[in-house]
Amino acid sequence: MCGRYLFDPTTGELATYYQEAAAKARKRQQVIAVNDVYPSDHVVTLGANRQQAIVSGVTKWGFTGFKKGHLMINARAETVETKKTFQAHFQQSRCVFPMSGFYEWNHDKQKFYFSRDTVLYVAGFYRMLQAGDQLETESIILTTEPNASVAPIHDRMPVLIDPQDVPAWINDLSFAQQMLQADMPSLHVAKG
Incomplete structure (x- = not known):
């Protein structure tokens, strides 16, 4: 996944998720990205509370890297359990990125938009990181080999979760x- 997606906070379940997360973001003086979402933005993600119920939250998209200014926004599904940076977080702290759709660019730098008739639920995971005097929750999207829809455009795509499987994923x-x-x-x- 190239690193951009669409989150329309006025449609369907996304409106509910956004409203729930926005209340939490205001308490932390964070602004949730809407419409075109970029790495390092604060985004709506779904996770589990202590009772394992699915709730909306706010995470920063991307894990702070080892080098200054480096941000890891994706992890490969094929290696997530063998990479020390990701293994424990994948195993213990999974989340889902709800979105309207995502963008990819082909080799000619043409933009394409990928969606379904419903909300896309994209697999991810998160970690807590001390950022100054407060905790920051950073999140990452899992990618996999592309299916027939994406392969002509790009060599990776996000891992998609069916809506009814969100609780099981988390x-x-x-x-x-x-x-x-x-x-x-x-x-x-669609060409974007």
Whole structure:
């Protein structure tokens, strides 16, 4: 995934997720990105509370890297459990990025928009990091081999979770491990 997606806070479940997360963001003086979302933005993600119920939250998209100014925004599904930087966070702190759709660019730098008829739920995970005097929650998107919809445009795509499987992705490690190798659903493609 190239690193940009669309979050329209006025549509369907996204409106509800946004309203819930915005209340939390205001308390922390954060601004949630809407419409075109970029790495390092504060974004709406879904996670589990202590009772394992799914709730909206706010995370910063991207893990701070080892070098100054470096940001890791994606992790490969094929290696997430073998990379020390990601392994424990994937196993213990999974989340989902709800979105309207995502963008990819081909080799000719033409922009394409990928979506479905419903909200896209993109697999991810997060970590807590001390940022000055407060904790920052950083999140990362999992990518996989592209399906037939994406392959003509780009060599990676996000891991997509069916809406009914969001709780299992977040709360059940064995389910999440199986999803790392799952076939991805077909997507609508539009030149952007």
